[in-house]
Amino acid sequence: MSDILQALSDYRPYLWEGLQVTLQLSLGGVAVAIVVSVVLGLAAISPLPVLPVVSRVIVEFFRGTSLVVQLFFLYYVLPPLGLDLGPVGAGIVGLGLNYGAYGSEVVRGSLNAVPKGQWETTLALSMSWPLKVRRVVWPQAWALMLPGLNNLTVMLVKGTAVALLLGLHDLTYWADEMRKDPDVGLWTAYGIVFLLYYLIALACSSGLRLLERRAQRRLGLRADVAVTDRATAEAVA
Template sequence: MSDHLEALGRRLPQILDGLLITVELTIGGALLALVIAVALGLLARFENILVRGFARVVIEFFRGTSLVVQLFFLFFVLPLPPFYIEIEPVAVGIIGLGLNYGAYAAEVVRGSIDSVPRGQWEATIALSMSRAQRMWRVIFPQAWALMIPSLNNLLIQLLKGTAVVFTITIVDMTAVFNKLRVETDVFFSYSIALVIYFVLAYALSTLMGLLERRATAKLGRRTKLQTVPEVEGAAA
């Protein structure tokens, strides 16, 4: 055991660097995924069939293909002709995670907006609000409170999804513990990795819980809102 602890001490600076990369990937990927989710979720509700069809194609494409393959395409294929687009590995990880999980979250956004009671829509029309005013001042705040629990689940899945980015040369936390495994053993190294991932996931869940309570309180509701069904099968 002393040898294992000594090896852990030697790897500690690399573990901290890997932890920082994992946090960067999680935060960056989550922010990009949120932007993509809101954009695609709103476009998927358009009456125009071309706009709605475009959103559906993008959503189904990124939901229907593997995150690993998407990362490989961004990292290995884009620099080749005819694209000639080179992206830094960390940026590739953020873009890949954002696109993949943003497609799943888009369905949460669309479903949450559709779940807002019809009376709320009718009230905004009666008040002669514009389409934009109806969405951002009345409908979306209510939908936001509805979608947070499901977005929380996707955020945790995104955190766990960062473990696959080491396949494109990013030395994240998982890559460091793979090296520690060689110096110690499988149980010791991966047990520590599990604990760290659990702590990160618990911190994110706590933060999202606070965000949900704040969003619900702003609506002036004392009863728990009905949540949108969780989107299953987020990629890995």
């Protein structure tokens, strides 16, 4: 325990620097990924014939190519073409596009999981497609997609470790630097960084779980579950 406290004291400024970089990539990447997920997911079920095709091409491209190659393209290829995102910007955009492509399938599947009767009701009310999605379908799909988006968020946080390849001094970089210090050692260096990654992922996951419970309460799902559980208990008794 004393070795861990001593390492934290000696490397505190460096770990703080690495934590800031990892948080920037995590929060920025999650924000971009959610936007990409929603846009591509909605496009996948759009009544306009061209939008589902465009969505499918984009999704398959980013799912079918390596995240590392995508990051290298954003960081090394785009600057000579006049678009310099910088290492942090390239990391955020790359992570957001890659995980957003996976997230779009979660959004699409959740929208399609809404009962057909809900869609038919909106037709009977002569609602336009944007209006029926916003007022009727999306609130129900939102509660369904949050668990899947939660998993992708945790995966994205762990995926920020690839920032090391762009020369960023994130937590993984400083873990490797600490490992080289004979006074720190492998277990201490990676143990500290393991804990920091876990706390970041836990914070993100807890936030999305709160959103999930709120969405379920608005739809009355948790209340229905409580009533069902009570009825089951009474039947067993």
